[in-house]
Amino acid sequence: MGVFDKKYPKATRASYAPGNEQEAWIAIMHACIAVDEDVADEELEELAQALAYKPIFEGHDVREYYKAVLLAHARIGSKQLIDNSVEYISAERKYDLFALTIELVLADGVLANKEEELISYISSALDLDEETARKIVDKRLQDYKNNSAL
Secondary structure, eight states: OOTTTTTSOOOOOOOOOOSSHHHHHHHHHHHHHHTTSOOOHHHHHHHHHHHHHOGGGTTSOHHHHHHHHHHHHHHHHHHHHHHHHGGGSOGGGHHHHHHHHHHHHHTTSOOOHHHHHHHHHHHHHTTOOHHHHHHHHHHHHHHHHHHHTO
C-alpha cells in the first residue's frame, strides 16, 4: 500500500459523450487533425470551412461543441474520442464524414503515419464497407493530387 492510496484515489480516465451528432462530427474531425500533435493552419481552415458550410451544422453553436471536444481530446486522446463519438453518427452521414476526415488530413499536404492509421481506424469504427471506404480514399487522394498539380 502506497502513502497516497487512501487519501488520494488514482485518477480514472475521464469520460466524454457528445451532446448530439454535430458535436460527434466535430470530435471525430478534431481527432483527425490533432492525432499527429501538429494541427496545421490548413487543417484548421478546412475544418472551419466544413463547420461553416455543411448543412448539418446550420443553427448550431459549434464553438461550444468545439470547446467540449478540445477539453475531451486533451484528457482522452484521438482514438477514445472517436470511440465515444461514432454511435452518434447517423448511418446516412457516415460516408460523408469519412470523406471529410480524409480531406482534413490531406489539407496540409502531409499524410503522417498516425493520420493514415487513424483514417483506417475511423473506417472500422464507423463500420464502413471496406470496398466503399477504399474507393472514397482513392477518390480523395486523386482529387488532392489533381488540385496540387495546379
